[in-house]
Amino acid sequence: MVELSVIVPAYNEEKTILELLAIVKSQSIEGTTIEVIVIDDCSTDGTLELLEANPDSYDKLVTLQINSGKGGAVKAGLAEATGDYIIFQDADLEYDPADYSSMMKPVLKHDADVVMGSRLLAPHYTRVHYFWHKQGNHLITLFFNIINNTTFTDIYSCYLLYRRDLIRADELTTLGWEQHAEILTLATNRSKVFYEVPISYHGRTYDQGKKIRAYHIISVLWTIFVKGVFKNH
Numbered sequence: 001m002v003e004l005s006v007i008v009p010a011y012n013e014e015k016t017i018l019e020l021l022a023i024v025k026s027q028s029i030e031g032t033t034i035e036v037i038v039i040d041d042c043s044t045d046g047t048l049e050l051l052e053a054n055p056d057s058y059d060k061l062v063t064l065q066i067n068s069g070k071g072g073a074v075k076a077g078l079a080e081a082t083g084d085y086i087i088f089q090d091a092d093l094e095y096d097p098a099d100y101s102s103m104m105k106p107v108l109k110h111d112a113d114v115v116m117g118s119r120l121l122a123p124h125y126t127r128v129h130y131f132w133h134k135q136g137n138h139l140i141t142l143f144f145n146i147i148n149n150t151t152f153t154d155i156y157s158c159y160l161l162y163r164r165d166l167i168r169a170d171e172l173t174t175l176g177w178e179q180h181a182e183i184l185t186l187a188t189n190r191s192k193v194f195y196e197v198p199i200s201y202h203g204r205t206y207d208q209g210k211k212i213r214a215y216h217i218i219s220v221l222w223t224i225f226v227k228g229v230f231k232n233h
Contacts, residue, residue, distance in 0.1 A: 113191030117159030
């Protein structure tokens with residue numbers, strides 16, 4: 001059996017957290033066990049109270065005393081993970097845990113080290129909005145592929161799955177949106193077998209709580225450059 005650790009950072013997600021966790025817990029993948037780790041990033045709404053009242057909805061709960069951002073929450077979750085592989089899950093309902101089975105197929109069939117979920121490889125559905133978000137994603141993905149000699153189509157999808165022993169939590173140096181680029185760069189440069197699979201996407205609007213902004217692209221591109229070009233230093 002292969003164990004998959006699902007890392008769920010949560011900050012003020014009382015509207016969706018229990019529904020999301022119920023969907024995660026309902027997943028059944030042949031040859032795979034699932035460990036669910038939720039990190040409450042010092043939420044100010046009722047997220048933590050809901051989590052504490054429903055301990056059966058996860059395997060481990062990490063509560064941060066200071067708001068550390070998604071990157072800090074991810075590092076805290078990684079420090080607790082015991083699975084053979086890691087996958088990240090946003091606490092909203094933008095991404096569907098039903099896609100875990102597709103994400104695990106390259107692992108179970110081809111011993112993949114890294115699997116990227118792509119919203120651009122003919123998914124069953126994807127919500128349409130924010131033209132400039134898509135163009136920004138194309139730019140980030142192109143830049144990553146040039147630096148790392150890869151052919152990914154959608155590197156800033158939430159669904160990044162990788163072999164846990166490729167990266168230690170304490171070696172990650174970034175805490176913002178750029179951390180995703182750092183993790184993917186390190187995992188890609190330390191392994192040989194990469195795959196992409198199509199995933200569905202139901203993106204939130206800003207009114208619904210979407211947090212990423214255009215200026216985040218600067219730190220993302222810088223991280224891709226530094227971690228890719230200076231990977232041996």
